[in-house]
Amino acid sequence: MNQTAIHIEQLTVAYQAVPVLWQVGLNIQKGKRTAIIGPNGAGKSTLIKSILGLMTPLTGEVDFSVKDGEWSEYKSIKKSVAYVPQKSSVDWDFPTIVLDVVVMGRYGHLGWFKRPGKKDMALAEEMLVKVGMHSFKDRQISQLSGGQRQRVFLARALVQQAEIYLLDEPLAGVDMKSEKVIMELLEELSSAGKTVIVVHHDLQTVKEYFDEVVFLNREVVAAGSVATTFTEDIIEETYRKDHSVAERVDQL
Structure with missing residues (x-):
């Protein structure tokens, strides 16, 4: 029986009074790999940032269930949530x-004024081994390729030992070796009962990589299992639909 890890209700988010997301309602399933799919400008990254509390919505709410039967706001369970941002948002x-x-992924557990101990360092090295980057541990991040950088940021998320992982286009511009490593680790996480949410852009790999899919174009077009929801009709509707909601803010 599916359980809900994140419940989103009536979420509307705007940039300078122009809605980017309109009354989004979703249930993200626990222990599943969920892809968020849609055209450029559809609000995919905005949805991730809103889930993380990085943006304040005009309306709506986001609730998390980390422990069965208990609902919490993000600020109460943020140690249980890990985030891998878009590469373009990082100062490399x-x-x-x-x-x-x-x-740095351990700081949420340690607090900013406590130095990492031996266990924290050992865990960081263990996760670097896991992502195939241990031999680069003393390398400046500016010297890494795009795929290597993404694997390092995945290792940073893994040391958080979270229950929920949100990744914003982790496969954009990476090499095939890095893509394979990343997706195998995400599958391993979901197999262990962790919840994985990924902003994804490659329609050809959705069936191979994910269990659930959310089609988003400012509004939720469809959401559900890949087996039943990833259809040509829904893909076409998502990418052709005109979701001009700029004036809807007046309705709020």
Whole structure:
């Protein structure tokens, strides 16, 4: 029986009074790999940021169920949620080495004023081994390829030992080796009961990589299992539909 990890209700989000998401309602299933799919400008990254509390919605709410039967706001369970942002939002010229980037994933558990201990460092190295990047641990992040950088940021998420993982286009611009490593680890996480939500752009790999799919074009066009929801009709509707909602803010 499916359980809900994240419940989103009537979520409307705007940039400068122009709605980017309109009354989004979703149930993200626990222990599943869910793809968020839609055209450019559909609000996919905005949805992820809203789930994480990085954007304040005009209306609606997001609730999390980390423990069975208990609903919480993000601020109460944020240690149980890991986030891998888009590559374009990261300052790759920042002077730091790979191991330090991964250890940053422990700060939520340690607090900013407590230094990582031996166990934290050992966990960071273990996760670098897992993503195939341990031999790069002393390398400056600016010296890494796109795929290598994504694997490092996945390792940073893994050291959080979270229950829910949100990744914003983790496969964009990565090499095939990195894509294989990333998706195998995400499958491993979901097999262990973790919830994985991915903004994804490659329609050809959805059936191979994901259990659930959300079709988004400012509004939810459809959501459900890949087996029943990933159809040509829904794909066509999502990518052709005119979701001009700029004036709907007046209705709020």
